[in-house]
Amino acid sequence: MRMKLSVNRTVDQWFNKIGKNPALGLTVSILWLMVVGWIAFGWNLGNIGLIDETEPLFAEASRQMFVTGDWITPFFNGDTRFDKPALIYxxxxxxxxxxxVNEWAVRLPSAIAAFGLVCLAFYTVHWYLGKQDELEQVSRPTRRYSTSFMAAALMALNGETIIWARIGVSDMLLTGCMASALLCFFLGYAGKGGSREQGAGGAGGREQGEREKSFPLFPPHPAPLPLFNAQSPMPHALFPNKWYLAFYVLIAGAILTKGPVGIVLPGLIIVAFLLYVGKFLEVLREMRVLVGILIILGLSVPWYALVIWRNGWNFINAFFGYHNLERFTEVVNGHSAPWYFYFLVVLLGFAPYSVYLPASIVRLKFWQRSHWSSQERFQQFGLFAWFWFAGIFGFFSIAVTKLPSYVLPLMPAAAILVALLWSDLFQDKDTRQTISVSSSPTPPISLSFLRVSGWVNVIFLSVLSTALFNITQILGSDPAITNFHELIKQSGLPVIAGVIWLVCAVVVAGLLLSRRWNYIIGINLLGFVAFLIFVLTPASFFIDRERQLPLRELSAVILEAKQPNEELIMLGFKKPSVVFYSNIHINYLRFPQEATEHIQNQAAKGLQPPSLLLLAEQKKFLQMDLQPDDYKSLSTKGAYNLVRIPFKKKKNEKIDIS
Structure with a gap:
């Protein structure tokens, strides 16, 4: 007990020290964000090859832009690629x-988008807690810094975010733009009546002075420029505040990243939130929506206009029709799933902290509309995070096409909700007793409810540990990796993973029994970091070595062996990484009979050189029934064969490969 009090006192003293020293607080915050960002997004980012099938599509389309200088129309393998707008390219x-041109460059935009979002979320949580302390006239640096640090860590260190922040596709860039836009909206919304309504003296001046003393990490907004103050011939009322301006710019970025969903989803979330708190028309006026619409259109429409002007209905039908409307109303590419699909995605993607989401949401009592409507704007932060989470979850649950990446933009809201749940535990004992319940936006946390969630945490970690111990019986086979299950067993990764989460379950149970609530979330974070370092990272190298390395090696062979104008056929599968690494156009053919007929047709044309290259899975290659003198084997890597097939003609000019 004495040790517990000593540790708590030391932690409080340390946070009090950085709370009173602006330079130290800023330095510690930057270092924390850099460490978390590097572990989650930077470490080994480009040390494995591109992952088929989606990532190389983006990488090659971007390379084509870089090489050709055509920044309007994306191309892949000689065909237009209208799946996504141009910003990611x-x-x-x-x-x-x-x-x-390398893997680091392909993934760097995703990593930067994720890191920028985490930094903005850290700022927002810290600002919110500082405003709360200011309202309650207390100083709680332990709570302020601990919760901000936790929110940043939870947002970065979860499976869903790490996966998409380390892959060069558009999902993380969309999440970075959309989630950052929502945070900027809330900062603009909650900051109304800030520096503009505060003079050099009076109550406003006193508030500003208190903030400077108590919360020095983020100084107050500077006074408005003379051009935009009330005495200026051009009143500031014509323009939205800087956070709303940032919101509009980021929405334009989201539209340029993934299309209409970039404005539809944030719009639905904000409209629902404002209607609920009864401030829709008021906020609409202060946001200067017409100015915002002009900003969004001015930044996003030019590319759409140019690509439509160049490609016409091909772009309109492919992008707006197939990749937007049909994905919402119909099953596209076989990506269907049951109604509870996203419950599983959030449970596992945000694991192990996802078990605390129910308590985080119920704690808000969001159904008490009159309570929330009477709160100060900044106090509605938790409610706004709930609308953010529920809006995205509900929208994509309604959509017919379902993919795990679709709910990536709700992960920042989930991290904020869980961090705010635990923020009540980071208060000094004496300041807890001085807080008026009426001034707090949410009622105090129920320790009984937290205890139940904690034991659910223990059960979840135990089940997760058991599943990982027996992962080879759960996973299916991978046709690209021979002896897949045996190789996983030999790696020892399932045992390491199971031990990590089993130890975490035991430690969390011990903390629950000893009532050390505030350490529980830290143990979950440490467990995930250990899982990332000792399991996920080695597993990514293992999968790259067994699944992707053979294709990169064959791409190198193709570059050396390919004769000028010689065609390359890929039979039975599509691996876009070969296009990226070989820089060669590939003709994809699905069936062996189709390949045989194509070879015969090409032979009849008398092409030069009189041969083609064939890259095929071994099973598909054997189904072609080629004789030893019908081809020349160039290389065999993993599950793939690379051969050269010469055109041998009979008198009737047909190829003889039987």
Missing amino acids: WCQAIAYYIIG
């Missing part, structure tokens, strides 16, 4: 220009 092409 532009970002990757710029990264190619800076650091070269």
Whole structure:
């Protein structure tokens, strides 16, 4: 007991010290964000090859932009690629220009988007808690810094975020733009009546002075420029505040990243939130929506206009029709799932902290509309995070096409909700007793409810540990990796993973029994970091070695062996990474009979050189029934064969490969 009090006192003293020292507080915060960001997003980012099938599609389309200088129409393998708008391609092409065409450049935009979002969320949580302390006239640096640090860590260190922040596709860039836009909206919404309504003296001046003393990490907004103050011939009322401006710019970025969903989803969330708190018309006026619409259109429409002007209905039908409308109303590419699909995605994708989401949500009592409507704007932060979470979850649950990445934008809201749940535990004992319940936006946390969630945490970690111990019986086979299950067993990763989460379950149970509530979430975070370092990272290298390395090696062989104008056929599968690594156009054919007929047709044309290259899975290759003298084997890597098939003609000019 004495040790517990000593540790708590030391922690409180340390946070009090950084709370009173602006330079130290800023330095510690930056270091924390850098460490968390590097572990989650930077470490080994480009040390494994591109992952088929989606990532190389983006990487190659961006390389085509970089090489050809055509920044309007994306191309892959000679065909237009209208799946996504241009921003992700532009970002990757710029990264190619800076650091070269490699895996680091492909993934850098995703990693930067994730890191920027985490930093903005850290700022927002810290600002919110500082405002809360200011209202309650207390100083709680332990709570303020601990909760901010936790929110950043939870947002970065979860499976869903790490996966998409380390892959060069558009999902993390969309999440970065959309989630950052929502945070900027709330900062603009909650900050109304800030510096503009505070003079040099009076109550406003006193509030500003108190903030400078108590919460020095983030100084108050500077006074408005003379051009925009009330005495200016051009009143500031014509323009939205800087956070609303940032919101509009980020929405334009989301539209350029993934299309209409970039404005539809944030719009639905904000409209629902404002209607609920009864401030819809008021906020609409202060946001200067017409100015915002002009900003969004001015930034996003030019590319759409240019790509439509160049490609016409091909783009309209492919992008707006197939990749937007049909994905919402119909099953596209076989991506269907049951109604509870996203419950599983959130449970596992945000694990192990997802078990605390029910308590985080119920704690808000969001159904008490009159209570929330009477709160100060900044006090509605938790409610806003709930609308954010529920809006995205509900929207994509309604959509017919379902993919795990679709709910990635709700993960920041989930992290904020869980961090705010635990924020009550980071208060000094004496300041807890001085807080008026009426001034707090949410009622005090129920320890009985937290205890139940804690034991659910123990059960979940135990089940997760058991599943990982027996992962080979759960996973299906991978046709690209021979002896898949045996190789996993030999790696020892299932045992390491199971032990990590089993130890975490035991430690969490011990903390529950000893009533050390505030350490529980830290143990979950440490468990995930250990899982990332000792399991997920080695597993990614294992999968790359067994699944992707053979294709990169064959791409190198293709570059050496391919004769000028010689065609390359890929039979039975589509691996876009070969296009990226070989820089060669590939003709994809699905069936062996289709390949045989194509070879015969090409032979009849008398093409030069009189041969083609065939890259096929071994099973598909054997189904072609080629004789030893009908082809020349160039290389065999993993599950793939690379051969050269010469055109042998009979008198009737037909190829003889039987």
